[in-house]
Each structure stands twice: as C-alpha cells, then as structure tokens.
Amino acid sequence: MTTPSSSSSTLSPLRVAVTGGTSGLGLALVRALHARGAQVAFVARDARRVQRVADELPGTHGIVGDIADKLDTHRIALQLNAALGGLDVLVNNASSLGPVPLALLADTDCEDLESALAANLVGPFRLTKALLGSLATRARARPEARALVVNISSDAAVTPYAGWGAYGASKAALLHLSRIWNEELAEHRVRVVSFDPGDMDTPLHAQAVPDADPATLKKPADAARELLALIDAEVTRTAA
Amino acid sequence: MKAAHHPIQRPRDAKLLVVDAAGMLQLAPRAELANFLTRGDLLVANDAATLPASLSGLHLRSGAPIEVRLAGRRTLAVDDLREFSAIVFGAGDHRTRTEDRSPPPPLRAGDTLALGPLRARVLRMLDHPRLVALAFDGTPDEIWAGIARHGKPVQYAHVTEPLALWDVWTRVAALPVAFEPPSAGFLLDWRLLHALAERGVEFATLTHAAGLSSTGDPALDARLPFDEPYRLPQATVDAIERARRRGGRVIALGTTVTRALEHAASQPHALRAGDGLADQRLGAASTLRVVDAIVSGTHEPGTSHYELLRAFAHDDVLARADAVLLANGYRTHEFGDSVLIARAARQCASSAAIEAEYRDACAKVRPAVDRHAVLDPERV
Numbered sequence: 362m363t364t365p366s367s368s369s370s371t372l373s374p375l376r377v378a379v380t381g382g383t384s385g386l387g388l389a390l391v392r393a394l395h396a397r398g399a400q401v402a403f404v405a406r407d408a409r410r411v412q413r414v415a416d417e418l419p420g421t422h423g424i425v426g427d428i429a430d431k432l433d434t435h436r437i438a439l440q441l442n443a444a445l446g447g448l449d450v451l452v453n454n455a456s457s458l459g460p461v462p463l464a465l466l467a468d469t470d471c472e473d474l475e476s477a478l479a480a481n482l483v484g485p486f487r488l489t490k491a492l493l494g495s496l497a498t499r500a501r502a503r504p505e506a507r508a509l510v511v512n513i514s515s516d517a518a519v520t521p522y523a524g525w526g527a528y529g530a531s532k533a534a535l536l537h538l539s540r541i542w543n544e545e546l547a548e549h550r551v552r553v554v555s556f557d558p559g560d561m562d563t564p565l566h567a568q569a570v571p572d573a574d575p576a577t578l579k580k581p582a583d584a585a586r587e588l589l590a591l592i593d594a595e596v597t598r599t600a601a
Numbered sequence: 602m603k604a605a606h607h608p609i610q611r612p613r614d615a616k617l618l619v620v621d622a623a624g625m626l627q628l629a630p631r632a633e634l635a636n637f638l639t640r641g642d643l644l645v646a647n648d649a650a651t652l653p654a655s656l657s658g659l660h661l662r663s664g665a666p667i668e669v670r671l672a673g674r675r676t677l678a679v680d681d682l683r684e685f686s687a688i689v690f691g692a693g694d695h696r697t698r699t700e701d702r703s704p705p706p707p708l709r710a711g712d713t714l715a716l717g718p719l720r721a722r723v724l725r726m727l728d729h730p731r732l733v734a735l736a737f738d739g740t741p742d743e744i745w746a747g748i749a750r751h752g753k754p755v756q757y758a759h760v761t762e763p764l765a766l767w768d769v770w771t772r773v774a775a776l777p778v779a780f781e782p783p784s785a786g787f788l789l790d791w792r793l794l795h796a797l798a799e800r801g802v803e804f805a806t807l808t809h810a811a812g813l814s815s816t817g818d819p820a821l822d823a824r825l826p827f828d829e830p831y832r833l834p835q836a837t838v839d840a841i842e843r844a845r846r847r848g849g850r851v852i853a854l855g856t857t858v859t860r861a862l863e864h865a866a867s868q869p870h871a872l873r874a875g876d877g878l879a880d881q882r883l884g885a886a887s888t889l890r891v892v893d894a895i896v897s898g899t900h901e902p903g904t905s906h907y908e909l910l911r912a913f914a915h916d917d918v919l920a921r922a923d924a925v926l927l928a929n930g931y932r933t934h935e936f937g938d939s940v941l942i943a944r945a946a947r948q949c950a951s952s953a954a955i956e957a958e959y960r961d962a963c964a965k966v967r968p969a970v971d972r973h974a975v976l977d978p979e980r981v
Contacts, residue, residue: 422742435766436749439777442650443745446679446776491767493791495775498648498806502834545791548798 375596376445376499379403380428380488381455383410385563386513386588389581390452393589395421402444404428404437404455428455428484429476438491448495449506450592453485453535454513459527461568466526474527481531485512486538493551500550507550509595511588512539514555525569552595558584602899602927604759605936608768610787616931616938618899622946624918626925631788631939634896640801641849643840644896647783647857648806650774653752653766654781657694658716663706666692669716669735670755670780671748672813673827677778677876680741684724686827688731688816695756699817708733717751719744729821745777755781755813759934778830779811784935785855785897803844805837809857809879814906825905828880831861835874841891842872850893850943856909859883859892866890885911894943899926899933913942 377394381387382403394401395418402422405411415423422444426437442448457480460473489510496508517525518532536555543553560566562578605612615631629637638644654671673686691703707730712723714735724734737744754764771786797804809831816822841862844851853859864879866872872891881887882905889912900906902923910919922940925931931938 424742424746432765435770439650439652439749439766440742440745442775443679443777444742448775491770491774494648494650494771494773497773498775498834501805501836504836548795 374400375449375592376400376447377402377450377452377592378441378445378448378492379452379454380485381405382423383407383414385565386558386561386581386584387452387454388414389585390454390588391421392418393582393585397589400445402441404441428453428488429457429479431487434484434487434491438488438495441492442495447499447502448492448508449499449503449596450509450511451489451492451496452511452513452588452592453488454511455484456481456513456532456565457528458565458568459531462571463524463528463569464526465524469527474530477527477531478534481528482534482538485535489542489553493546496551497546497549506596507552507598509592510539510542510551510553511592511595512536512553512555514539514557516557516559518555518557528569554591554595556588556591558588602901602931602933602937604934605932605938606760608760608762608764608936610768610771610936611790612936615788616929618922618926618929618931618938618940620914620918620922620940620942622943624915624921624945626918626922628925628929634788634939634941635793635796635800635802637941638797638800638802638852639849641844641847642852643803643805643844643849644797644852644854645837645841645858645862646771646773646786646789646804646806646854647779647809647811647861648771648773648775649779649783649808649811649857650771650777651754651766651769651779651782651811652748652777653754654748655695655753655755656716656719656748656751657753658714658719660689660706660708661713661715665706667705667714668694668702669714669721670813672732672780673829674778674810675828675830675878677776677808677810677830677832679745679776682741682744683736685735685737686727687733687735688813688821689733690731690817696758696761698758699815702817705731717747719747719751729818731816731818732821757815757934760936773806775806776808776832778808779857781811781814782935783809783811783855783857785858785939787936788896788939789854803840803849805834805840807834807837807858807861808832809861811857814904826860826882828878829857829860830876830878831857831864832876833861833865833872833874838872838874851891852894852896852941853892854896856895856897856906859889859895859909859912862891863887863889882908883912884908885916887912889913889944892944894941896939896941898935898937899931899940901933910940910942913944915945918945 382391383405404424408425411423424440426433459477500508517529518536562575617629617631619627656669668690670688689705714721720738721735754769769782860879
C-alpha cells in the first residue's frame with residue numbers, strides 16, 4: 362500500500378464526494394483531502410454547518426441534502442457532478458445510529474429500524490446508483506485508474522452486539538451490498554469497497570456510548586489517514 | 602404515431618425497427634438490440650445528465666407568472682453557468698400543449714426574474730419575444746443548488762404525470778448539461794452494457810448538451826436545434842479509431858451523439874478530443890463522416906430529429922419505415938420505441954468499391970434476421 366506522503370501526486374487531481382462531511386470521520390476526511398489538493402464536494406443536512414465547513418476549506422463545495430430522502434438523491438447527485446465536473450471517488454459516510462439511546466431489538470420501533478435502513482443502506486444505494494454513470498465515465502476516461510465507491514462500515518456489521526440491532530443490521534446489509542456491487546461493476550472498472558474505521562471519538566459514537574472515555578477512542582483524523590491510503594491504493598491499482 | 606404517455610424508460614414491450622444499409626426493414630423487440638450489433642462495433646452514447654431546466658416564477662416588473670425553460674449555454678464548463686439562453690412562457694405549465702401556451706409578458710433587457718431561490722436578469726432579447734439571454738445571480742454552487750432544488754424537468758403535455766429527475770436521467774448520466782434528456786439513451790441499462798461487452802461490442806460516451814426539442818412557436822421551432830456544446834473524450838476518439846481499424850461500425854445512440862461526432866469530424870483537424878460547439882444542421886444533403894448507424898427514438902416528419910435521420914436513409918426508405926411504424930403501433934416521443942438505421946450505401950453509389958461495400962453490408966445484416974419477419978420493401 363502506498364503511503365499518503367509518497368502518493369499525494371496521484372491523489373491531487375482526484376474528484377471526491379463525501380457524504381456526512383460536516384462531522385466525525387467525514388469532516389476529517391474532507392479536511393485531509395483538501396489538504397492534499399483533491400477536488401472535494403461534501404454533503405450534509407444542516408445548511409449552517411455546511412457553510413461553516415465550506416468557509417473553513419476554500420475550494421471545497423458544500424451541498425445541503427439528506428441522503429435518506431429519496432427526493433434529494435438526484436438533486437445531490439446533480440450538484441456533486443456539477444461541482445466536481447466528474448467523479449472518481451464516492452465515500453458513503455453519512456450514517457444513522459437508529460434509536461437513541463440504543464435499544465434492544467425487541468424494543469426498537471419499526472420506524473427507527475426503517476430510518477436506519479434509509480440512511481445506512483437505501484440512501485447509499487440510491488446515491489451510488491445515481492452517480493454510477495459519472496463514476497463509470499471517469500473510469501473509461503482514465504485507463505490507468507479505477508473509479509471507487511467506499512461504504513463506511515463497522516464491526517457491528519459483522520459482530521452481533523446487543524443493543525446495536527438497527528445499526529448493525531443496516532451496516533451488515535450495506536457490507537453485503539458492497540460485495541455484490543463490486544462483483545457486478547468489475548467489468549466497468551468501478552470498485553466498491555467497505556472501510557471499517559474502528560471506534561472513533563465522534564458525535565455518533567457519543568450518542569451510542571455517552572460515557573465512553575474519549576482517550577480510549579481513535580481520533581477521526583487518524584481513521585481519515587487510513588482511509589486516504591485505502592483510496593490511493595484502490596484508485597491507482599491497475600484493473601485486473 | 603401515438604405518443605408514449607408514461608415515463609417508463611425501458612417498457613418490457615418496447616419495439617425496435619431495424620433499417621439496414623440496403624433499405625430492408627425488420628421488426629424486433631427492443632430487448633434484442635444487442636443482436637443487431639456485431640463483434641467489433643462501437644456504440645457511442647451521450648452521458649449528459651438532464652437538468653431540471655423548467656423554472657417557474659415571476660417577472661418582477663409586471664408581476665406576471667412565467668415559466669422559464671433553459672435552452673442553451675455556450676460551454677460545458679461547470680463553473681461557467683451564469684449565462685443561459687432560455688425560452689419564456691406566460692402562466693401555466695406542461696399540462697397545456699406548448700403550441701397553446703400563453704406568451705410571456707413583454708420582456709426587455711434589464712428585467713429581473715424571480716425563480717424560486719434564484720434571481721436572473723434578462724441580458725438581451727434574442728430576436729424573438731420568447732427567447733432571451735439571461736444571467737443568474739450568485740456563485741456557481743449557489744446557482745446549481747437553486748436549479749437542483751427549484752427546477753423541474755422540461756415536460757410536454759403528452760406525458761401527464763409530473764416527471765422526476767430520475768425519469769429523465771439515463772443509466773449513464775453524468776455531467777448535468779442537457780436541457781432535455783438524450784432520450785435515445787433511455788434504452789441503456791447495465792445488463793445491456795454487459796451483453797454488449799460479451800458480444801465484443803465496445804461502448805463509449807461523449808457529453809452533449811441536448812437542447813429543447815420543441816418551443817411551441819413555429820418561428821422558434823424552425824431555428825432548432827440551437828447550437829449545442831459537447832465534449833469528446835480522448836478515450837472515445839481512441840475507441841472510434843480502434844473500431845475503424847478492425848472494420849467495425851460506429852453506432853451513435855441518438856441524434857445528439859450523431860451531431861457531436863459529425864461536427865467534430867467536420868473540423869479541419871478531423872476527429873480530435875476536446876470541446877466543441879455543434880452548430881450545424883444535419884439533413885438529406887449531409888455527408889456522414891464517422892457515424893455508420895444510428896439508434897434513435899421514432900421521429901415525425903418535419904422535426905429536426907427527423908431531418909437528421911434523412912442523412913442516413915433515402916426518403917423513400919424513411920417513408921416506408923414510417924408506414925411500418927404506424928401500422929405496427931410503434932410509439933413516439935421520448936419514452937417511445939426505437940429505430941436502428943444503418944447509413945445507406947448511397948454516397949458515390951456509382952463507385953464499384955462502394956457497391957461492393959453495399960453488398961457486404963446487406964450480406965452482414967441479412968443472416969441475422971431469419972427469426973423475424975423480414976419486410977419486403979416493395980410490399981410494405
């Protein structure tokens with residue numbers, strides 16, 4: 362795997378879209394991409410926070426939208442394509458915990474399960490689908506590279522933690538969707554991979570485990586560095 | 602022909618009419634399109650995503666309600682979108698036929714239009730009371746956001762239910778620069794792309810800002826198509842050269858792809874990657890330099906799309922095709938059925954080489970057709 366410092370030249374012209382880009386891992390990733398000179402557009406629901414991040418990082422494009430909302434999908438895709446003029450990498454990072462505080466499955470309202478599925482599974486599915494034309498176009502235009510979708514996963518997608526039913530089930534479904542899509546899109550040189558950043562000191566983790574000691578948690582910036590290295594490796598690896 | 606009323610891009614019963622280089626006609630289910638392409642062919646599609654180019658709002662000087670349909674832009678540059686040409690209607694929406702739409706209030710340079718979250722100024726009139734050049738206020742990101750949130754796809758009265766963006770984006774839609782969908786591409790899906798690859802048919806795209814197909818005003822309609830910017834990627838130029846080297850055909854998916862490729866091929870340096878502005882009209886007198894066949898929707902005589910088909914086939918062949926389309930219940934307009942028309946071997950028809958090519962083309966097409974009714978041109 363290439364290291365971030367040695368590969369900055371390969372990443373700098375990349376056009377990257379990040380959902381959930383105003384907090385936690387998403388924000389750390391947007392900052393890291395910006396620092397590396399990539400063209401970045403990010404999506405989040407809160408207009409003021411989007412504006413604040415766009416102001417902090419001149420040259421990035423902030424887009425207000427809710428990936429869990431079907432009606433927003435193509436509006437977001439249109440703005441991402443327009444802002445970046447094409448797309449090499451989509452990072453589906455925006456996630457919902459489901460019921461807060463965490464609930465046992467038998468106590469989980471079906472509406473809470475549905476909203477977790479909307480944000481963590483159906484939303485990334487819809488947005489990826491709407492952007493596939495753009496990703497495949499870039500893959501055709503750059504025979505030396507591949508287009509990439511990264512779906513942010515979790516160990517809760519694999520391990521059945523009590524209390525994490527809505528989140529874990531939705532992330533497990535996303536993980537499997539990523540695997541199948543990766544098989545189907547190989548001929549178009551579009552990779553679909555999952556990335557588990559580990560337990561991080563983020564607002565989402567604080568919602569889930571309010572009394573966790575932040576010192577025991579990974580810094581989002583560290584996870585963002587690992588994710589950058591993954592993007593580098595996946596995008597530049599020659600298609601088989 | 603009857604219009605397709607429902608915004609379904611790939612109806613299961615969609616039909617195809619194949620017109621070969623000899624003018625032979627053949628009916629087939631559109632699902633069998635791949636069977637009419639042969640190993641070595643190249644299919645080129647338009648990967649433009651469609652803007653929600655219909656913006657409703659107010660003409661502030663008069664207070665009158667208006668509908669603005671964005672119609673053109675000089676470039677595809679995503680950060681250069683302050684200035685558009687646009688058609689302006691008075692009150693009403695797509696449910697009224699464009700021919701019957703009320704005119705806009707008298708417009709003049711300097712007027713302000715309030716279009717949802719967007720503000721636009723009329724820069725100048727473009728030689729017609731409905732056609733203006735306008736400029737939006739704001740940064741490119743703000744303008745894109747305003748169009749994305751407030752705009753609706755341009756729609757005509759033959760489709761009654763309101764169109765959503767997903768109804769008008771093809772499966773390969775990327776850069777949002779088309780004002781109406783490049784609807785020949787509606788037939789594309791990922792299964793077809795897989796089938797083409799399996800057959801040894803290459804696939805490539807270009808980006809062409811497909812413009813409005815109708816304005817409802819005869820004087821304006823006569824000016825269609827407006828100039829349309831396009832972008833031809835190096836990868837697509839390479840694919841065309843590969844196809845030619847191996848003797849494959851270049852098949853354009855739609856009139857916009859044909860217009861872009863033929864414009865690029867007519868430039869002094871021939872086919873070269875890059876940006877261009879297609880300002881030519883293709884018709885019966887046009888020489889096709891690069892496109893060997895077109896897959897298109899069905900079009901009715903008198904439209905600019907139909908004129909373009911005349912560059913491929915003789916008028917008598919098109920007339921027979923029209924009769925067959927009508928007799929077999931083919932549907933027209935953007936969600937309708939499709940035709941595949943091979944370029945007639947007619948240019949320099951006296952040359953022996955072309956005659957031989959003509960016979961080869963016929964020989965190539967005919968063996969594929971035994972499963973379908975082959976229509977004798979003389980008996981249609």
